[in-house]
Amino acid sequence: MKPVVLRTERLELSIPIEADIEAVFEACQDPAIIRYTTVPSPYERRHAEEFVVRVTTNWAEDTEQTWAIRDGDVLAGMIGLYRQGAGSAELGYWIAPASRERGFGTEASRAVIDWAFSPDGLDLHRIEWRAVVGNVGSARIARALGFHYEGTLRQALRNGSGVRDDGWIAGLLATDDRLPQEWPVLG
Ligand SMILES: CC(C)(COP(=O)(O)OP(=O)(O)OC[C@H]1O[C@@H](n2cnc3c(N)ncnc32)[C@H](O)[C@@H]1OP(=O)(O)O)[C@@H](O)C(=O)NCCC(=O)NCCS
Numbered sequence: 001m002k003p004v005v006l007r008t009e010r011l012e013l014s015i016p017i018e019a020d021i022e023a024v025f026e027a028c029q030d031p032a033i034i035r036y037t038t039v040p041s042p043y044e045r046r047h048a049e050e051f052v053v054r055v056t057t058n059w060a061e062d063t064e065q066t067w068a069i070r071d072g073d074v075l076a077g078m079i080g081l082y083r084q085g086a087g088s089a090e091l092g093y094w095i096a097p098a099s100r101e102r103g104f105g106t107e108a109s110r111a112v113i114d115w116a117f118s119p120d121g122l123d124l125h126r127i128e129w130r131a132v133v134g135n136v137g138s139a140r141i142a143r144a145l146g147f148h149y150e151g152t153l154r155q156a157l158r159n160g161s162g163v164r165d166d167g168w169i170a171g172l173l174a175t176d177d178r179l180p181q182e183w184p185v186l187g
Contacts, residue, residue: 003059004121006067006111013067013079013108015059016052020068023075024048027096034161036135037094041161055080065122069108071099079108081116087125089116093138105141113145117174127172132157132165139186142170146178149185 003015016024027033028043040047058064066080076099081089091112095105115121129147131138143149147170157167168185172178 001059001062003056004065004115006115008107008111010071011076011104011108011111012070013111014070016055016066016068016075016078018052020075021045021048021052023096024051024078027075027077027094030094030097032097033094035159035163036132036138037092037159039094039160041159043160067108067112069093069095069099069104071104074099076104077108079112081112081122081127083128084122087123088128089122089124090128090130091116093141100137105138106144109141109145113172125174129170129172130157130167132159133168133185135168136186139168139170139183143183143186144180145172146176146181147172148176148181149183152185 006013025045025048028039033039034041055066064080064082068075069077069079077093077095079093082092083090091109093105093109113127116124116127129142133152150169150171153167153169155164155166157165
């Protein structure tokens with residue numbers, strides 16, 4: 001499909017382009033992004049260049065949708081829908097260090113979820129969220145969005161440095177009320 005632009009109160013979400021390469025490269029030097037996502041490590045400029053090309057292909061082939069999260073001219077982060085199949089997809093994101101703790105992760109996720117469940121989007125039945133056990137910031141986003149905590153997956157995650165971790169898993173159904181849930185691991 002053609003890349004879709006999503007707008008929220010403060011943000012615009014659109015396909016990452018060549019002009020974003022430098023900002024993606026810089027953000028992906030951040031230790032938390034390296035620790036908690038699957039970006040390659042060490043993250044080189046060529047990884048950002050390849051990423052932008054791959055994202056375009058994935059939109060065209062309907063395999064994955066990735067958006068740059070834009071706060072005006074600033075690249076605030078990246079978000080997308082991955083591991084798609086059987087009416088389900090996994091939500092993944094990172095927010096650049098300078099744009100954190102302003103609710104951008106939550107705001108961008110809400111827009112992507114709305115689109116993913118909509119008949120004009122992917123018309124999904126379920127959206128999954130996974131994170132390394134202890135990634136409290138990401139878990140607070142998922143909880144606020146109405147995801148239900150579903151458990152721990154032993155040694156299920158491997159980051160871009162090859163480190164294996166237990167993972168928290170949560171799910172959101174199209175029919176869920178999207179209200180913040182009790183998460184036993186967040187207290
Ligand atoms: C986790 C991450 C996406 C949070 O993005 P963000 O835009 O700062 O998140 P928000 O501002 O929407 O915050 C959501 C909630 O989490 C809290 N929070 C954010 N970062 C936190 C942290 N490091 N530790 C504890 N709580 C945190 C916020 O205070 C807020 O809490 P509230 O709902 O009680 O108000 C960002 O820190 C990041 O990109 N981390 C590295 C990559 C990563 O972990 N990606 C997710 C992989 S599953």
